[in-house]
Amino acid sequence: xxxxxxxxxxxxxxxxxxxxxxxxxxxxxxxxxxxxxxxxxxxxxxxxxxxxxxxxxxxxxxxxxxxxxxxxxxxxxxxxxxxxxxxxxxxxxxxxxxxxxxxxxxxxxxxxxxxxxxxxxxxxxxxxxxxxxxxxxxxxxxxxxxxxxxxxxxxxxxxxxxxxxxxxxxxxxxxxxxxxxxxxxxxxxxxxxxxxxxxxxxxxxxxxxxxxxxxxxxxxxxxxxxxxxxxxxxxxxxxxxxxxxxxxxxxxxxxxxxxxxxxxxxxxxxxxxxxxxxxxxxxxxxxxxxxxxxxxxxxxxxxxxxxxxxxxxxxxxxxxxxxxxxxxxxxxxxxxxxxxxxxxxxxxxxxxxxxxxxxxxxxxxxxxxxxxxxxxxxxxxxxxxxxxxxxxxxxxxxxxxxxxxxxxxxxxxxxxxxxxxxxxxxxxxxxxxxxxxxxxxxxxxxxxxxxxxxxxxxxxxxxxxxxxxxxxxxxxxxxxxxxxxxxxxxxx
RNA sequence: GGUCCGGUAGCUCAGCUGGAUAGAGCAUCAGCCUUCUAAGCUGAGGGUCAUUGGUUCGAAUCCAAUCCGGAUCACCA
Numbered sequence: 050x051x052x053x054x055x056x057x058x059x060x061x062x063x064x065x066x067x068x069x070x071x072x073x074x075x076x077x078x079x080x081x082x083x084x085x086x087x088x089x090x091x092x093x094x095x096x097x098x099x100x101x102x103x104x105x106x107x108x109x110x111x112x113x114x115x116x117x118x119x120x121x122x123x124x125x126x127x128x129x130x131x132x133x134x135x136x137x138x139x140x141x142x143x144x145x146x147x148x149x150x151x152x153x154x155x156x157x158x159x160x161x162x163x164x165x166x167x168x169x170x171x172x173x174x175x176x177x178x179x180x181x182x183x184x185x186x187x188x189x190x191x192x193x194x195x196x197x198x199x200x201x202x203x204x205x206x207x208x209x210x211x212x213x214x215x216x217x218x219x220x221x222x223x224x225x226x227x228x229x230x231x232x233x234x235x236x237x238x239x240x241x242x243x244x245x246x247x248x249x250x251x252x253x254x255x256x257x258x259x260x261x262x263x264x265x266x267x268x269x270x271x272x273x274x275x276x277x278x279x280x281x282x283x284x285x286x287x288x289x290x291x292x293x294x295x296x297x298x299x300x301x302x303x304x305x306x307x308x309x310x311x312x313x314x315x316x317x318x319x320x321x322x323x324x325x326x327x328x329x330x331x332x333x334x335x336x337x338x339x340x341x342x343x344x345x346x347x348x349x350x351x352x353x354x355x356x357x358x359x360x361x362x363x364x365x366x367x368x369x370x371x372x373x374x375x376x377x378x379x380x381x382x383x384x385x386x387x388x389x390x391x392x393x394x395x396x397x398x399x400x401x402x403x404x405x406x407x408x409x410x411x412x413x414x415x416x417x418x419x420x421x422x423x424x425x426x427x428x429x430x431x432x433x434x435x436x437x438x439x440x441x442x443x444x445x446x447x448x449x450x451x452x453x454x455x456x457x458x459x460x461x462x463x464x465x466x467x468x469x470x471x472x473x474x475x476x477x478x479x480x481x482x483x484x485x486x487x488x489x490x491x492x493x494x495x496x497x498x499x500x501x502x503x504x505x506x507x508x509x510x511x512x513x514x515x516x517x518x519x520x521x522x523x524x525x526x527x528x529x530x531x532x533x534x535x536x537x538x539x540x541x
Numbered sequence: 542g543g544u545c546c547g548g549u550a551g552c553u554c555a556g557c558u559g560g561a562u563a564g565a566g567c568a569u570c571a572g573c574c575u576u577c578u579a580a581g582c583u584g585a586g587g588g589u590c591a592u593u594g595g596u597u598c599g600a601a602u603c604c605a606a607u608c609c610g611g612a613u614c615a616c617c618a
Contacts, residue, residue, distance in 0.1 A: 265543095272616090279616070280618045281618095308613090309613070310613050311613090336612095404555085409553085409554085420580060422553095426580065426581085432580095434577095437577050485565090488565085488566090495582065499579095502576075541578085
């Protein structure tokens with residue numbers, strides 16, 4: 050059954066067009082744990098909205114230009130000696146990420162050298178030769194210098210190849226991908242229009258600003274004095290472009306809460322400019338993932354890499370499965386698929402089971418659990434039900450008029466809540482509502498399972514009733530997990 | 542300093558549009574596999590809901606102040 054069919058009635062906003070923007074990677078380094086939370090959240094919210102009858106578009110904005118990309122490029126020129134992901138047998142995004150790290154190492158070294166000869170740290174940061182070269186490269190990029198453009202395209206190409214592998218692996222997909230290298234130009238045009246409308250004003254040095262003090266915020270720069278755009282410039286362009294292309298009613302931005310201020314400013318600017326989609330802008334602000342050892346810092350090497358984590362989860366699921374030895378008759382392909390289903394299911398459930406708005410703490414030492422309030426728990430419940438149903442023939446025509454025992458009633462009551470839970474999750478843009486619900490449903494079923502037999506029910510009538518309950522439960526567990534981006538195995 | 546967010550069992554989190562003995566999972570302890578998959582089930586211990594004051598018949602929940610933690614206030618993205 051389609052999710053939408055499961056919902057009773059119609060969502061108040063049913064039929065509206067929504068765009069959910071998530072992922073927003075930078076092309077200078079690989080995806081990490083934070084991106085995973087973002088991806089899983091955005092994807093799941095989009096699916097939940099679809100289930101409630103919205104017309105949903107998933108979009109991704111790739112941050113493919115700017116100083117940070119130039120940093121990787123400069124470092125590659127300096128240290129790579131012509132190496133490529135192929136020659137090094139490295140995944141493209143990891144390859145480029147290594148040069149971003151190398152840039153920072155070298156930059157640090159140069160700063161130290163300058164500080165040693167009496168220059169202040171702040172000055173040294175700017176004056177370091179490698180930084181100077183980066184600034185020069187940024188200008189060359191903006192002016193379209195062929196050699197720089199060629200390298201930029203080549204290196205971004207490597208990164209995209211890497212991203213594609215990761216996205217495919219984690220099951221993330223987009224209906225539309227935007228590139229900042231395109232949207233910033235539209236942003237600049239809109240700034241010009243806003244200047245004509247006196248929404249913005251120009252300072253003596255040529256920089257362009259907007260005064261938001263009457264809204265309780267500050268003055269905000271929208272165009273540098275040299276005419277180049279800043280982060281918010283391209284976002285203004287993108288907001289307009291999304292509306293032009295899709296006429297969306299609601300535009301959801303899945304972005305970390307450290308950008309709350311930025312999103313507030315973006316919406317205000319869009320409203321003042323009279324951008325059609327201004328009021329539709331909605332920031333789904335999620336909390337950072339922190340490690341028990343503190344914040345993730347790419348420069349300090351304390352990031353949890355997305356690919357590594359996924360691989361680790363899959364390995365753990367293999368280990369558990371082998372220890373239990375229940376699927377010894379599986380083919381190699383079936384096993385690979387099962388390990389992935391369980392490993393990814395555990396990871397997605399873990400990241401989606403808590404309120405997205407709150408920051409969460411991840412302990413890399415303690416691997417993610419496979420017992421209790423977890424994805425594998427729900428998957429296991431599903432697999433057990435399927436195992437029973439395989440052995441039993443259901444009589445769909447059986448009239449069921451028997452009175453319900455306590456355990457049976459609890460399942461029915463829980464099952465009926467599913468549509469309401471979906472509505473709630475859609476309204477709050479909160480997949481954790483779904484995770485909590487399917488966990489509780491699975492738990493209710495497990496108690497029932499331990500207490501009452503289906504195959505050896507007291508009567509044929511009871512047996513048919515319980516088969517019905519098991520089928521309903523399995524359908525909901527599967528649908529719920531799918532909305533979280535997780536699959537369920539027939540056996541495990 | 543301004544603004545915003547958070548502080549609930551040892552740990553990770555629910556509950557926060559006020560309502561009965563504050564819930565889960567993990568961890569700890571005690572039970573349950575000759576009967577549908579034990580990645581499961583049953584039970585026990587563990588909380589002054591940061592602190593103080595206020596509103597109320599009633600506060601984890603609403604208000605104020607204080608303490609602690611985080612984010613942000615860039616010609617970075």
